Amino acid sequence: MAMDQDLELMLRVRKGDSESFEVLLCRHRAPLVSFFIRMVRDQALAEDLAQEVFLRVYQARHRYQPEARFTTWLYRIATNLALNAIRDRKGSPAGLHFENREGESEAAKVADSQQAADQQMMQRERERLIRHAVESLPDKQCAAVILHKYQGVDYRQIARVLGVSESAVKSLLFRAYESLRARLEPLLKEGRL
Amino acid sequence: MMDQEKCWIREQLFAYASHLLEPREADSVRLHVEQCDECLRIVAEFQRLDTVLDEWKAVAPSGAFGARVRAAVASRQSHTTFFGLRWTQVLAPVCLLVLMVTTSVIFLRVRKAHKLNNGSTQTTQIQNASAGQAEEELTLYQNLPVLEDEDYDMLADFDVLSELPRGDNKVAN
Numbered sequence: 427m428a429m430d431q432d433l434e435l436m437l438r439v440r441k442g443d444s445e446s447f448e449v450l451l452c453r454h455r456a457p458l459v460s461f462f463i464r465m466v467r468d469q470a471l472a473e474d475l476a477q478e479v480f481l482r483v484y485q486a487r488h489r490y491q492p493e494a495r496f497t498t499w500l501y502r503i504a505t506n507l508a509l510n511a512i513r514d515r516k517g518s519p520a521g522l523h524f525e526n527r528e529g530e531s532e533a534a535k536v537a538d539s540q541q542a543a544d545q546q547m548m549q550r551e552r553e554r555l556i557r558h559a560v561e562s563l564p565d566k567q568c569a570a571v572i573l574h575k576y577q578g579v580d581y582r583q584i585a586r587v588l589g590v591s592e593s594a595v596k597s598l599l600f601r602a603y604e605s606l607r608a609r610l611e612p613l614l615k616e617g618r619l
Numbered sequence: 620m621m622d623q624e625k626c627w628i629r630e631q632l633f634a635y636a637s638h639l640l641e642p643r644e645a646d647s648v649r650l651h652v653e654q655c656d657e658c659l660r661i662v663a664e665f666q667r668l669d670t671v672l673d674e675w676k677a678v679a680p681s682g683a684f685g686a687r688v689r690a691a692v693a694s695r696q697s698h699t700t701f702f703g704l705r706w707t708q709v710l711a712p713v714c715l716l717v718l719m720v721t722t723s724v725i726f727l728r729v730r731k732a733h734k735l736n737n738g739s740t741q742t743t744q745i746q747n748a749s750a751g752q753a754e755e756e757l758t759l760y761q762n763l764p765v766l767e768d769e770d771y772d773m774l775a776d777f778d779v780l781s782e783l784p785r786g787d788n789k790v791a792n
Contacts (some may be wrong), residue, residue: 444696451688459680473684480688481695549674556675575672581639596630603633607661607668614667 432496440487447487451480454497457577458504464572465508466515467561475507494586501579502587505569512565552613559609567602574599628658636665 432453438446458479462472482503490499560571566588573579573587581599585592607614628651634640635648652658 447692448689451685455680455684455688456677459684460677463678464675469678469681473680473687476680476684477688477691481691484692485695552671553675556672560672560675575669576675576677596634600630600633603665603668606672607664610668610671613671614664 433492436483436487436490436496437492439484440490447484450483450496454500455480458500461501461504461572461577462508464557464560464576465569466511467557471511475504475511478507479504495583497579498583498586501573501577501583505573505587509565509569555613556610559606562609563602563605567598567605570595570598571602571606628652628655629661632658632661633665636662637669 432450435446435450439450455476458476459469459472462475463469466472466475479500483500560568563571570584570588573584574581579587581592581595584599585595588595588598590598628648631640631644631648632652635645635652638645640648652662
Protein backbone atom coordinates (compact mmCIF):
# COMPACT_ATOMS: atom_id res chain seq x y z
CA MET A 427 0.00 0.00 0.00
CA ALA A 428 1.39 3.41 -1.06
CA MET A 429 0.69 5.04 2.30
CA ASP A 430 2.60 2.40 4.23
CA GLN A 431 5.49 2.56 1.79
CA ASP A 432 5.83 6.32 2.23
CA LEU A 433 5.73 6.02 6.01
CA GLU A 434 8.25 3.22 5.97
CA LEU A 435 10.53 5.19 3.68
CA MET A 436 10.27 8.30 5.84
CA LEU A 437 11.07 6.29 8.98
CA ARG A 438 14.17 5.01 7.22
CA VAL A 439 15.10 8.55 6.20
CA ARG A 440 14.76 9.50 9.87
CA LYS A 441 17.35 6.85 10.68
CA GLY A 442 19.72 8.39 8.11
CA ASP A 443 19.01 6.30 5.02
CA SER A 444 19.53 8.75 2.16
CA GLU A 445 18.50 6.20 -0.48
CA SER A 446 15.01 6.12 0.97
CA PHE A 447 14.88 9.89 0.61
CA GLU A 448 15.83 9.46 -3.03
CA VAL A 449 12.92 7.02 -3.47
CA LEU A 450 10.52 9.49 -1.83
CA LEU A 451 11.80 12.22 -4.12
CA CYS A 452 11.23 10.06 -7.21
CA ARG A 453 7.73 9.07 -6.07
CA HIS A 454 6.49 12.55 -5.24
CA ARG A 455 8.41 15.06 -7.37
CA ALA A 456 6.08 14.90 -10.40
CA PRO A 457 2.79 15.24 -8.48
CA LEU A 458 4.28 17.93 -6.25
CA VAL A 459 5.63 20.05 -9.11
CA SER A 460 2.34 19.58 -10.95
CA PHE A 461 0.45 20.73 -7.84
CA PHE A 462 2.59 23.87 -7.60
CA ILE A 463 2.31 24.65 -11.32
CA ARG A 464 -1.48 24.51 -11.03
CA MET A 465 -1.38 26.65 -7.90
CA VAL A 466 1.16 29.34 -8.87
CA ARG A 467 1.10 29.04 -12.70
CA ASP A 468 4.84 29.44 -13.09
CA GLN A 469 7.08 26.45 -13.69
CA ALA A 470 10.29 27.99 -12.33
CA LEU A 471 8.57 29.17 -9.15
CA ALA A 472 6.74 25.84 -8.86
CA GLU A 473 10.04 23.95 -8.99
CA ASP A 474 11.61 26.29 -6.43
CA LEU A 475 8.70 25.70 -4.07
CA ALA A 476 8.72 21.93 -4.64
CA GLN A 477 12.45 21.91 -3.88
CA GLU A 478 11.75 23.84 -0.68
CA VAL A 479 9.18 21.21 0.34
CA PHE A 480 11.71 18.39 -0.10
CA LEU A 481 14.33 20.35 1.81
CA ARG A 482 11.92 20.95 4.68
CA VAL A 483 11.01 17.27 4.73
CA TYR A 484 14.69 16.38 4.84
CA GLN A 485 15.48 18.90 7.54
CA ALA A 486 12.54 17.77 9.68
CA ARG A 487 13.32 14.05 9.30
CA HIS A 488 14.51 13.66 12.89
CA ARG A 489 11.31 15.20 14.23
CA TYR A 490 9.00 13.23 11.92
CA GLN A 491 6.20 11.40 13.71
CA PRO A 492 4.08 8.97 11.66
CA GLU A 493 0.79 10.32 13.01
CA ALA A 494 -0.86 10.88 9.63
CA ARG A 495 -0.23 9.90 6.04
CA PHE A 496 3.06 11.08 4.62
CA THR A 497 1.23 12.82 1.76
CA THR A 498 -0.90 14.76 4.26
CA TRP A 499 2.26 16.16 5.78
CA LEU A 500 3.81 16.76 2.36
CA TYR A 501 0.77 18.60 1.00
CA ARG A 502 0.35 20.56 4.19
CA ILE A 503 3.83 22.03 3.72
CA ALA A 504 3.20 22.45 -0.01
CA THR A 505 -0.19 24.14 0.37
CA ASN A 506 1.13 26.60 2.95
CA LEU A 507 4.03 27.51 0.67
CA ALA A 508 1.74 27.86 -2.35
CA LEU A 509 -0.82 30.03 -0.54
CA ASN A 510 2.00 32.23 0.81
CA ALA A 511 3.47 32.57 -2.69
CA ILE A 512 0.06 33.53 -4.12
CA ARG A 513 -0.48 36.06 -1.32
CA ASP A 514 3.00 37.56 -1.80
CA ARG A 515 2.48 37.82 -5.54
CA LYS A 516 -0.88 39.53 -5.12
CA GLY A 517 0.67 42.10 -2.81
CA SER A 518 3.74 42.88 -4.92
CA PRO A 519 4.38 44.43 -8.33
CA ALA A 520 6.04 41.12 -9.29
CA GLY A 521 2.54 39.76 -9.75
CA LEU A 522 2.10 42.01 -12.77
CA HIS A 523 5.35 40.74 -14.27
CA PHE A 524 4.14 37.26 -13.67
CA GLU A 525 0.86 37.90 -15.46
CA ASN A 526 2.73 39.55 -18.34
CA ARG A 527 5.12 36.66 -18.59
CA GLU A 528 2.22 34.28 -18.64
CA GLY A 529 0.62 36.37 -21.36
CA GLU A 530 3.81 36.23 -23.41
CA SER A 531 4.07 32.48 -23.05
CA GLU A 532 0.41 32.15 -24.02
CA ALA A 533 1.05 34.27 -27.09
CA ALA A 534 3.97 32.02 -28.01
CA LYS A 535 1.79 28.99 -27.51
CA VAL A 536 -0.92 30.47 -29.72
CA ALA A 537 1.69 31.28 -32.40
CA ASP A 538 2.91 27.70 -32.27
CA SER A 539 -0.56 26.35 -32.39
CA GLN A 540 -1.37 28.31 -35.55
CA GLN A 541 0.92 25.92 -37.33
CA ALA A 542 -0.55 22.95 -35.55
CA ALA A 543 -3.81 21.24 -36.21
CA ASP A 544 -7.13 22.94 -35.33
CA GLN A 545 -7.85 20.20 -32.90
CA GLN A 546 -4.73 20.98 -30.93
CA MET A 547 -5.53 24.69 -30.87
CA MET A 548 -9.03 24.00 -29.66
CA GLN A 549 -7.71 21.70 -26.98
CA ARG A 550 -5.37 24.44 -25.75
CA GLU A 551 -8.19 26.91 -25.66
CA ARG A 552 -10.32 24.52 -23.62
CA GLU A 553 -7.43 23.93 -21.24
CA ARG A 554 -6.93 27.67 -20.87
CA LEU A 555 -10.60 28.15 -19.99
CA ILE A 556 -10.47 25.37 -17.41
CA ARG A 557 -7.26 26.75 -15.90
CA HIS A 558 -8.70 30.25 -15.66
CA ALA A 559 -11.92 28.92 -14.12
CA VAL A 560 -9.98 27.08 -11.40
CA GLU A 561 -7.57 29.96 -10.87
CA SER A 562 -10.38 32.44 -10.42
CA LEU A 563 -11.69 30.52 -7.39
CA PRO A 564 -10.82 31.89 -3.95
CA ASP A 565 -7.39 30.60 -2.84
CA LYS A 566 -8.63 27.96 -0.40
CA GLN A 567 -11.26 26.64 -2.79
CA CYS A 568 -8.64 26.53 -5.54
CA ALA A 569 -6.27 24.57 -3.28
CA ALA A 570 -9.08 22.21 -2.24
CA VAL A 571 -10.10 21.51 -5.85
CA ILE A 572 -6.50 20.92 -6.98
CA LEU A 573 -5.86 18.60 -4.02
CA HIS A 574 -9.14 16.74 -4.51
CA LYS A 575 -9.39 16.55 -8.27
CA TYR A 576 -5.77 16.46 -9.44
CA GLN A 577 -3.78 15.11 -6.51
CA GLY A 578 -6.35 12.50 -5.47
CA VAL A 579 -6.37 13.62 -1.84
CA ASP A 580 -9.50 12.60 0.09
CA TYR A 581 -11.76 14.82 2.25
CA ARG A 582 -10.15 13.79 5.51
CA GLN A 583 -6.65 14.53 4.26
CA ILE A 584 -7.72 17.85 2.73
CA ALA A 585 -9.21 18.80 6.11
CA ARG A 586 -5.86 18.11 7.78
CA VAL A 587 -3.91 19.88 5.05
CA LEU A 588 -6.05 23.02 5.23
CA GLY A 589 -6.54 22.85 9.00
CA VAL A 590 -10.36 22.80 8.82
CA SER A 591 -13.08 20.27 9.64
CA GLU A 592 -14.17 17.59 7.22
CA SER A 593 -17.62 19.11 6.86
CA ALA A 594 -15.99 22.46 6.09
CA VAL A 595 -14.04 20.76 3.29
CA LYS A 596 -17.24 19.26 1.86
CA SER A 597 -18.86 22.66 1.91
CA LEU A 598 -15.73 24.29 0.41
CA LEU A 599 -15.60 21.76 -2.41
CA PHE A 600 -19.32 21.97 -3.05
CA ARG A 601 -19.11 25.74 -3.50
CA ALA A 602 -16.00 25.41 -5.64
CA TYR A 603 -17.53 22.80 -7.97
CA GLU A 604 -20.76 24.77 -8.18
CA SER A 605 -18.75 27.82 -9.31
CA LEU A 606 -16.81 25.71 -11.81
CA ARG A 607 -20.03 24.22 -13.16
CA ALA A 608 -21.35 27.72 -13.78
CA ARG A 609 -18.09 29.08 -15.25
CA LEU A 610 -17.50 26.13 -17.52
CA GLU A 611 -21.12 25.84 -18.62
CA PRO A 612 -20.27 26.35 -22.32
CA LEU A 613 -17.87 23.41 -22.22
CA LEU A 614 -20.34 21.26 -20.30
CA LYS A 615 -23.30 21.93 -22.64
CA GLU A 616 -21.54 21.87 -25.96
CA GLY A 617 -19.09 19.18 -25.11
CA ARG A 618 -16.68 20.87 -27.55
CA LEU A 619 -16.12 24.53 -28.36
CA MET B 620 -39.50 19.37 -2.44
CA MET B 621 -38.84 21.46 0.65
CA ASP B 622 -36.08 24.10 0.40
CA GLN B 623 -34.14 22.60 3.29
CA GLU B 624 -34.16 19.17 1.68
CA LYS B 625 -33.23 20.71 -1.68
CA CYS B 626 -30.24 22.43 -0.09
CA TRP B 627 -29.09 19.23 1.62
CA ILE B 628 -29.42 17.22 -1.58
CA ARG B 629 -27.63 19.82 -3.70
CA GLU B 630 -24.63 19.78 -1.39
CA GLN B 631 -24.41 16.03 -1.94
CA LEU B 632 -24.82 16.04 -5.71
CA PHE B 633 -21.17 16.50 -6.65
CA ALA B 634 -20.05 13.86 -4.17
CA TYR B 635 -22.79 11.57 -5.51
CA ALA B 636 -21.74 12.21 -9.12
CA SER B 637 -18.10 11.49 -8.19
CA HIS B 638 -19.01 8.33 -6.23
CA LEU B 639 -17.62 9.79 -3.03
CA LEU B 640 -20.61 9.12 -0.77
CA GLU B 641 -21.02 6.32 1.74
CA PRO B 642 -23.42 3.63 0.42
CA ARG B 643 -26.28 4.70 2.74
CA GLU B 644 -25.93 8.40 1.77
CA ALA B 645 -25.63 7.48 -1.90
CA ASP B 646 -28.87 5.46 -1.72
CA SER B 647 -30.84 8.36 -0.27
CA VAL B 648 -29.48 10.78 -2.90
CA ARG B 649 -30.23 8.26 -5.68
CA LEU B 650 -33.83 7.94 -4.52
CA HIS B 651 -34.23 11.69 -4.81
CA VAL B 652 -32.34 12.10 -8.11
CA GLU B 653 -34.43 9.46 -9.82
CA GLN B 654 -37.54 11.52 -9.10
CA CYS B 655 -36.13 15.02 -9.71
CA ASP B 656 -35.28 16.13 -13.27
CA GLU B 657 -33.35 19.23 -12.12
CA CYS B 658 -31.08 17.25 -9.80
CA LEU B 659 -30.63 14.60 -12.48
CA ARG B 660 -29.45 17.32 -14.88
CA ILE B 661 -27.08 18.73 -12.27
CA VAL B 662 -25.61 15.30 -11.58
CA ALA B 663 -25.05 14.83 -15.32
CA GLU B 664 -23.32 18.24 -15.47
CA PHE B 665 -21.10 17.38 -12.52
CA GLN B 666 -20.13 14.14 -14.23
CA ARG B 667 -19.26 16.08 -17.38
CA LEU B 668 -17.40 18.66 -15.27
CA ASP B 669 -15.28 15.88 -13.81
CA THR B 670 -14.35 14.78 -17.33
CA VAL B 671 -13.80 18.35 -18.56
CA LEU B 672 -11.47 19.12 -15.62
CA ASP B 673 -9.34 16.14 -16.66
CA GLU B 674 -8.39 18.11 -19.78
CA TRP B 675 -6.12 20.34 -17.70
CA LYS B 676 -3.06 18.17 -18.01
CA ALA B 677 -0.26 17.97 -15.48
CA VAL B 678 3.09 19.48 -16.40
CA ALA B 679 6.10 17.33 -15.66
CA PRO B 680 9.05 18.77 -13.75
CA SER B 681 12.08 19.78 -15.78
CA GLY B 682 14.82 17.19 -16.23
CA ALA B 683 17.17 19.01 -13.88
CA PHE B 684 14.71 19.15 -10.99
CA GLY B 685 15.82 15.92 -9.30
CA ALA B 686 19.48 16.93 -9.56
CA ARG B 687 18.69 20.37 -8.13
CA VAL B 688 16.96 18.88 -5.10
CA ARG B 689 19.78 16.38 -4.57
CA ALA B 690 22.36 19.19 -4.73
CA ALA B 691 20.36 21.34 -2.31
CA VAL B 692 19.98 18.43 0.13
CA ALA B 693 23.68 17.57 -0.15
CA SER B 694 24.53 21.20 0.54
CA ARG B 695 22.37 21.18 3.67
CA GLN B 696 23.81 17.80 4.65
CA SER B 697 27.38 19.14 4.56
CA HIS B 698 26.35 21.85 6.99
CA THR B 699 24.57 19.34 9.13
CA THR B 700 25.84 17.67 12.25
CA PHE B 701 24.17 16.07 15.27
CA PHE B 702 20.49 15.19 15.03
CA GLY B 703 19.85 17.26 11.96
CA LEU B 704 21.21 20.45 13.46
CA ARG B 705 23.53 22.58 11.39
CA TRP B 706 27.04 23.35 12.54
CA THR B 707 26.04 26.96 12.93
CA GLN B 708 23.13 25.94 15.12
CA VAL B 709 25.48 23.99 17.39
CA LEU B 710 28.37 26.44 17.29
CA ALA B 711 26.36 29.58 17.93
CA PRO B 712 25.40 28.76 21.55
CA VAL B 713 28.88 27.33 22.24
CA CYS B 714 30.52 30.51 20.92
CA LEU B 715 28.11 32.61 22.94
CA LEU B 716 28.93 30.66 26.10
CA VAL B 717 32.68 30.97 25.52
CA LEU B 718 32.29 34.68 24.87
CA MET B 719 30.28 35.15 28.07
CA VAL B 720 32.80 33.22 30.18
CA THR B 721 35.74 35.13 28.67
CA THR B 722 34.03 38.46 29.23
CA SER B 723 33.23 37.53 32.84
CA VAL B 724 36.82 36.46 33.52
CA ILE B 725 38.21 39.64 31.98
CA PHE B 726 35.73 41.75 33.94
CA LEU B 727 36.59 40.05 37.22
CA ARG B 728 40.32 40.42 36.61
CA VAL B 729 40.03 44.07 35.70
CA ARG B 730 37.88 44.69 38.75
CA LYS B 731 40.36 42.94 41.02
CA ALA B 732 43.29 44.86 39.55
CA HIS B 733 41.37 48.08 39.94
CA LYS B 734 40.70 47.32 43.60
CA LEU B 735 44.38 46.57 44.28
CA ASN B 736 45.38 49.68 42.45
CA ASN B 737 42.96 51.76 44.50
CA GLY B 738 44.31 50.31 47.77
CA SER B 739 47.94 51.06 46.99
CA THR B 740 47.07 54.55 45.82
CA GLN B 741 45.34 55.27 49.13
CA THR B 742 48.34 53.97 51.12
CA THR B 743 50.69 56.09 49.06
CA GLN B 744 48.46 59.09 49.59
CA ILE B 745 48.44 58.51 53.36
CA GLN B 746 52.20 58.02 53.39
CA ASN B 747 52.68 61.12 51.29
CA ALA B 748 50.36 63.11 53.55
CA SER B 749 52.24 62.02 56.73
CA ALA B 750 55.61 62.85 55.18
CA GLY B 751 54.37 66.27 54.08
CA GLN B 752 52.97 67.02 57.54
CA ALA B 753 56.23 66.10 59.27
CA GLU B 754 58.19 68.26 56.87
CA GLU B 755 55.88 71.21 57.47
CA GLU B 756 56.22 70.81 61.21
CA LEU B 757 59.99 70.66 60.90
CA THR B 758 60.01 73.83 58.79
CA LEU B 759 57.79 75.52 61.34
CA TYR B 760 60.10 74.67 64.17
CA GLN B 761 63.14 75.75 62.22
CA ASN B 762 61.58 79.09 61.41
CA LEU B 763 60.54 79.86 64.93
CA PRO B 764 61.70 83.41 65.78
CA VAL B 765 64.47 83.60 68.33
CA LEU B 766 63.73 85.90 71.23
CA GLU B 767 65.56 89.26 71.17
CA ASP B 768 66.72 91.08 74.33
CA GLU B 769 63.67 93.26 74.76
CA ASP B 770 61.41 90.32 74.08
CA TYR B 771 63.27 88.37 76.63
CA ASP B 772 62.92 91.13 79.21
CA MET B 773 59.24 91.33 78.55
CA LEU B 774 58.81 87.68 78.87
CA ALA B 775 61.22 87.25 81.74
CA ASP B 776 58.41 87.74 84.15
CA PHE B 777 57.22 84.30 83.28
CA ASP B 778 59.02 81.77 85.31
CA VAL B 779 59.30 79.18 82.67
CA LEU B 780 60.36 81.57 79.91
CA SER B 781 63.03 83.16 82.05
CA GLU B 782 64.99 79.99 81.68
CA LEU B 783 65.23 80.48 77.91
CA PRO B 784 68.72 81.51 76.65
CA ARG B 785 69.41 85.10 75.78
CA GLY B 786 69.84 86.49 72.29
CA ASP B 787 73.57 85.93 72.16
CA ASN B 788 73.01 82.25 72.87
CA LYS B 789 70.72 81.67 69.87
CA VAL B 790 69.87 78.21 68.94
CA ALA B 791 72.10 77.44 66.05
CA ASN B 792 69.86 76.44 63.26
